[in-house]
Amino acid sequence: MSSDHSKSHRFADASRQNELFDLLANRRRRCVIHALRTTEEAIDLGTVSELVAARENGGVVANVSHEERKSVYTSLQQHHLPKMDDWGVIQFDKERGIVAPTEAFTDARIHLEVLQGREFPWSLFYVGYGIVGVAIALALGVSAPLIAALPAPVWIGLYGVGLSLAAGYHYAKTSRLRFETIDRPPKT
Incomplete structure (x- = not known):
């Protein structure tokens, strides 16, 4: 090496x-x-x-x-x-x-x-989504007015559902891309 x-x-x-x-x-x-x-x-x-x-x-x-x-x-x-x-x-x-x-x-x-032009840089999306999660947690910790309007379990549930939907979409998209690119060589 x-x-x-x-x-x-x-x-x-x-x-x-x-x-x-x-x-x-x-x-x-x-x-x-x-x-x-x-x-x-x-x-x-x-x-x-x-x-x-x-x-x-x-x-x-x-x-x-x-x-x-x-x-x-x-x-x-x-x-x-x-x-x-x-x-x-x-x-x-x-x-x-x-x-x-x-x-x-x-x-x-x-x-x-x-x-x-085939794939969204998902790693950047997940970093951003993680930052949003930390911001929500901090806002809950200081009882920020807009965030405190809903109880913490609701925010956790919404965040979890959003993450699950994004991960599911990402999995489906990358599985399809892998299948397509196995069948077709990259463009020269």
Whole structure:
């Protein structure tokens, strides 16, 4: 793995945007981001190679030939993953064959989602929803006039129902997107 991963969130700086666009310009690197996006955990190079090869060849892992997988594996191992590691988007342990997202991975993932126009950045929604919950709790704690008009259990219930509805919608939306994107490779 690269020894310097202090580059986290380096794409937040406007002068570094070109690096991010260079990263996202390559289809295989976009496929790697998509593969890691589904787990957001460290996965082995073989699994990443299968997922990328599947996206490039019709979307079904079972239909990927040994030659297709090997070609992707070699390309990722020798070129794309070391480059992504140098950029700080992933950590790539070449010796163990492990690929793991970094903090900067989230920046790249959100940019890719926005560029593809397919997915709302749900992580930001949940942060905002959490802030609203804290604000309601604080307002209840100080008996703010508008908030105190309803008892705390009602606010808790409303907040819980809202969160459940949002999470249900998010689950349905991402399940459908995963199904659609498995069947259809990302646009080049």
